[in-house]
Amino acid sequence: MMGHMNARIKIATLSLLAALSVVFAPQVALAQDDALTAAPGSGEVFGEAPASAASGEIVASETTPPQAVGAYSPMAPTKNKGMPTDPNSGEPGAMAKSLTFQDQYSKDGEYALWMHNWFLLPVITAISLFVLGLLLYVVVRYSRRANPEPSRTTHNTWIEVVWTIVPAAILVVIAVPSLTLLARQYETPPEDAVTIKATGYQWYWGYSYPDHGEIEVISNMLSDADAIKNGEPPQLAVDNRMVVPAGVPLRIQTIGADVIHSFAIPSLWFKQDAVPGRLNEKLLTIEEPGVYYGQCSELCGTRHAYMPIAIEALRPEEFAAWVRSQGGTMPGEGSGEEAAAEEEAPVEEMTEVALAD
Numbered sequence: 302m303m304g305h306m307n308a309r310i311k312i313a314t315l316s317l318l319a320a321l322s323v324v325f326a327p328q329v330a331l332a333q334d335d336a337l338t339a340a341p342g343s344g345e346v347f348g349e350a351p352a353s354a355a356s357g358e359i360v361a362s363e364t365t366p367p368q369a370v371g372a373y374s375p376m377a378p379t380k381n382k383g384m385p386t387d388p389n390s391g392e393p394g395a396m397a398k399s400l401t402f403q404d405q406y407s408k409d410g411e412y413a414l415w416m417h418n419w420f421l422l423p424v425i426t427a428i429s430l431f432v433l434g435l436l437l438y439v440v441v442r443y444s445r446r447a448n449p450e451p452s453r454t455t456h457n458t459w460i461e462v463v464w465t466i467v468p469a470a471i472l473v474v475i476a477v478p479s480l481t482l483l484a485r486q487y488e489t490p491p492e493d494a495v496t497i498k499a500t501g502y503q504w505y506w507g508y509s510y511p512d513h514g515e516i517e518v519i520s521n522m523l524s525d526a527d528a529i530k531n532g533e534p535p536q537l538a539v540d541n542r543m544v545v546p547a548g549v550p551l552r553i554q555t556i557g558a559d560v561i562h563s564f565a566i567p568s569l570w571f572k573q574d575a576v577p578g579r580l581n582e583k584l585l586t587i588e589e590p591g592v593y594y595g596q597c598s599e600l601c602g603t604r605h606a607y608m609p610i611a612i613e614a615l616r617p618e619e620f621a622a623w624v625r626s627q628g629g630t631m632p633g634e635g636s637g638e639e640a641a642a643e644e645e646a647p648v649e650e651m652t653e654v655a656l657a658d
Contacts, residue, residue: 373623375542376592376613377532382406383568383593383612384534403568406588409485410570416478424471490552490584497545498554501562501575501597504604508543514629518543522607537594539611544623547614551585563599566612572598587614 388399500507510516528538555575562575595610
């Protein structure tokens with residue numbers, strides 16, 4: 302008798318808990334939605350997106366989905382990092398810095414910059430000085446005043462052998478780092494690389510994330526006034542950046558929606574054409590967090606100069622927060638509905654087991 306009474310009390314208690322969860326769960330969800338909506342827009346993007354594919358003009362669009370405070374906010378750029386150097390800034394060395402490559406933040410870029418600065422430039426400088434010295438020597442030694450009777454010499458076997466072998470040897474030496482860099486730039490992305498597809502439109506960029514719930518971001522250039530207000534370089538700042546994790550292999554895929562574009566980021570030593578009907582793919586690993594700017598490098602129409610690229614590299618945990626703020630999911634995570642279903646499942650299972658007992 303007591304056993305039946307305890308079973309009835311247990312069943313009644315579990316049923317009451319299940320009923321209370323059904324009644325109060327929607328109210329809790331609504332309260333959470335209200336809190337998110339009221340939270341400051343830490344993840345708001347700069348300016349307005351996106352553009353009309355037909356006209357290329359900027360039109361109004363929905364903003365980034367709201368998220369909790371501190372979850373994600375656009376990174377402020379670092380001056381002279383990932384962007385061109387202003388030769389008129391008045392800073393020491395700004396003019397000389399603007400005449401060479403930007404500082405590099407990828408392994409291929411660091412290797413290429415080393416090859417240029419410490420290999421090609423010394424060779425080029427040495428050859429140029431040697432040729433200049435020969436010209437000056439010929440002008441002085443074989444002038445009309447020094448040689449009233451010009452030489453009739455037409456062949457010199459030793460000189461011909463030297464000027465054939467030495468240039469060939471120089472080219473062989475240069476070929477070693479050149480082919481190494483070429484091979485590195487064609488390295489295949491690993492299977493676990495983060496995939497981002499960049500689509501070139503007339504005249505803006507679209508970024509999709511097939512590994513993260515099919516997130517899609519439309520990126521348009523900001524006005525000069527908005528760019529300066531945000532502390533960004535004019536004609537390079539955008540309303541929605543391409544956000545990626547730093548220190549992680551990236552599989553960058555490019556394609557053109559209308560004409561040929563070119564996805565180029567100088568400070569990352571990355572350039573890849575976006576061709577209609579063809580999906581190009583290339584490996585990129587950004588060494589450290591930051592904002593890196595580039596532009597379309599293929600003449601694609603009247604607004605070719607107004608479709609910049611801005612890549613925001615975040616730490617992996619910050620990138621995960623950005624993905625969730627966009628309504629996406631990290632690989633291995635389920636959607637919000639699946640997670641809610643998993644949380645409700647144990648209560649329902651407990652009730653069914655209790656009723657069966």
